[in-house]
Amino acid sequence: MNLGSDQTGMPETNYLQQVAELGEMQTVVCTEHIQSVDGARLLPKGAKLNRQVIKHLLNHKLLKPIDLTTRIEDAVDQQTLITLGRSLMERDSEMGTLLRMMRGEKFVRQSCARVHLEPPIQNKLTVAQKLHPELLEHSLRVMLAVTVIGEQLGLSEQELEVLATAGLLHDLGELHLGIVDLPLEQNLNLEHWQQVRSHPIVGAMILQQFPAYANHVARTVQEHHERTDGSGYPYGLNGTAMSRTGRLLSFAELAIGALKKYSLRQLSNIIKSNLDALDPQPVGVFLNALRQFQTQITVAPSEARDENIVSLFKLVAQLVSSAETISESFKSTPGSIQTCLLGPVVGNIHQTLRRAGFDLHNTEATLAMINNDQETFIELEELLMESVYQLRKALLEMERHNGGRDGDNQAIIRQWVADAEQHLDTAANLLS
Numbered sequence: 001m002n003l004g005s006d007q008t009g010m011p012e013t014n015y016l017q018q019v020a021e022l023g024e025m026q027t028v029v030c031t032e033h034i035q036s037v038d039g040a041r042l043l044p045k046g047a048k049l050n051r052q053v054i055k056h057l058l059n060h061k062l063l064k065p066i067d068l069t070t071r072i073e074d075a076v077d078q079q080t081l082i083t084l085g086r087s088l089m090e091r092d093s094e095m096g097t098l099l100r101m102m103r104g105e106k107f108v109r110q111s112c113a114r115v116h117l118e119p120p121i122q123n124k125l126t127v128a129q130k131l132h133p134e135l136l137e138h139s140l141r142v143m144l145a146v147t148v149i150g151e152q153l154g155l156s157e158q159e160l161e162v163l164a165t166a167g168l169l170h171d172l173g174e175l176h177l178g179i180v181d182l183p184l185e186q187n188l189n190l191e192h193w194q195q196v197r198s199h200p201i202v203g204a205m206i207l208q209q210f211p212a213y214a215n216h217v218a219r220t221v222q223e224h225h226e227r228t229d230g231s232g233y234p235y236g237l238n239g240t241a242m243s244r245t246g247r248l249l250s251f252a253e254l255a256i257g258a259l260k261k262y263s264l265r266q267l268s269n270i271i272k273s274n275l276d277a278l279d280p281q282p283v284g285v286f287l288n289a290l291r292q293f294q295t296q297i298t299v300a301p302s303e304a305r306d307e308n309i310v311s312l313f314k315l316v317a318q319l320v321s322s323a324e325t326i327s328e329s330f331k332s333t334p335g336s337i338q339t340c341l342l343g344p345v346v347g348n349i350h351q352t353l354r355r356a357g358f359d360l361h362n363t364e365a366t367l368a369m370i371n372n373d374q375e376t377f378i379e380l381e382e383l384l385m386e387s388v389y390q391l392r393k394a395l396l397e398m399e400r401h402n403g404g405r406d407g408d409n410q411a412i413i414r415q416w417v418a419d420a421e422q423h424l425d426t427a428a429n430l431l432s
C-alpha cells in the first residue's frame, strides 16, 4: 500500500483523505498556499479543503504537513474534552467509579487543563472526533486513567502534564496509517499487523515536530504498547529501558483495554494474578484505589451468577481440551510458535485450577465439590476469569504470529482461534 508522505516522511495520503472527508462536514480552510516540494502551488490561501479539491494534493509530496497549512473551524479544544469527560463519567459506570474516587468533575476539568494542545494537533483530534469518535473516547479514557495513577503516585505537575498530554495523543499515529477501524481482536494480515506495530512510532514522529511535545511526550507515546516484561511492541523494551511516564501509560492502556471486556472487580483480580508482568507502581495505586471502593464492587450471591460460573467452567474445560489436542498434534513440528504458546498456557491453567482443587478433566467431580458453597464459587470464578484472560492473551499472540502465513497447521490454528474467540466472547458475557 502506498501511504504517500509529506516532506518529513510521514505517511500522509490516508490522513489527507480524512481531512477532505471532514471538509464535507465543517469548514477546513487553507491558512497559507499549499505547495508541493518542487514549488508548485496546489491550493491558494483561503481555499476550502473538501473531496472536490483533494485530488490536487494526493499525487504530490507536500512541502508542509497538511495540519500546518490548514485550520479547522470549531476544532476540539479543552472545553470539548471536559464535556466529553463529563459525559463519560455519567454513562460509564467503571470510569465513573474511577473518577469519583478522585474529585469527580473537578478532576476531569483539571486533567483536561493539563493537556497541551498545539493547533495542528487540535486538527487531528477533530478528525478523530468527527470520523472516529470511538478513538477520541478511548484516548480520553486512557488520559483520565493515567492521570488518576499519576496523581495517586504524587508525580510533579510537570510530569502530570506529560502524562495527560501523552495519554490523550497516544493513538494519533493510527490516523495516518488508516488502521483506526481495524478490528484488532481478529486475525490481522501481515501488512496490517506491521501497521499496528508502527503506530506508536508514527505517533511519536508527529509529536517530535513540536518543541512542546519533543522528548518527553513523544517518548511516552512511543512506549505506550511496550510491556515491563519485554513482551510489548514496537521495540520489546523492558521496564528498565522505559521512561516512568511510558510505564504508567502502558499500564493505563492495558487496564482501559481490559475494561472493555471485564469489570473493575474482575480487572483487579486479573492484575493480582499477573503481578510479575506489570509495573508494581501503577498496580499498587490501582489496587489501592479499588480497595477504597470495595463496598461498591462487591457482588451479592445469586443463583443466576452461580449457574453462569458452572457454564463458564464447562466452556473453559472445552477450550482447554481442544487446545491440548492441537498442542499434542503439533509436537512433531519443533519450534512451531503455536505449540510453544498453547502448551505452557494450557499447562498453567490446569495447574492453577488443580492447586485449588478444581479439575478441568473432571467436570462432575468439580461441580459436586462446590456444592453451592459461596466461597468456593467465588474462588472458582476468579480462577476462571484468570484462565479466560490467559487464553485470550495466547489467542491474540497466535493471531499476530500467524498473520500472513499459510499451511496445514495454520489452517487448523486459524479454526481454533475462530472457535476460541467465539467461546471467549460468550465467557466474557457470562462474567459481566
Ligand SMILES: [Fe+2]
Binding pocket: 170, 171, 199, 224, 225
Ligand atoms: Fe495504541
Ligand SMILES: [Fe+2]
Binding pocket: 138, 142, 170, 171, 253
Ligand atoms: Fe490506545
